[in-house]
Amino acid sequence: xxxxxxxxxxxxxxxxxxxxxxxxxxxxxxxxxxxxxxxxxxxxxxxxxxxxxxxxxxxxxxx
Numbered sequence: 001x002x003x004x005x006x007x008x009x010x011x012x013x014x015x016x017x018x019x020x021x022x023x024x025x026x027x028x029x030x031x032x033x034x035x036x037x038x039x040x041x042x043x044x045x046x047x048x049x050x051x052x053x054x055x056x057x058x059x060x061x062x063x
Contacts, residue, residue: 013031
């Protein structure tokens with residue numbers, strides 16, 4: 001049996017913080033929704049891809 005969603009997310013967020021990074025409130029809310037089963041991990045990836053793809057395009061970059 002694998003780790004629970006909550007334990008897996010707590011582990012992942014702990015690793016991020018060890019690196020001196022702080023997840024955004026928006027990301028943390030997505031994580032909480034995924035833990036509650038309201039969205040999937042794929043939904044998180046889609047949301048973040050859309051957000052950051054828009055930011056890159058909006059900056060005039062050709063990425």
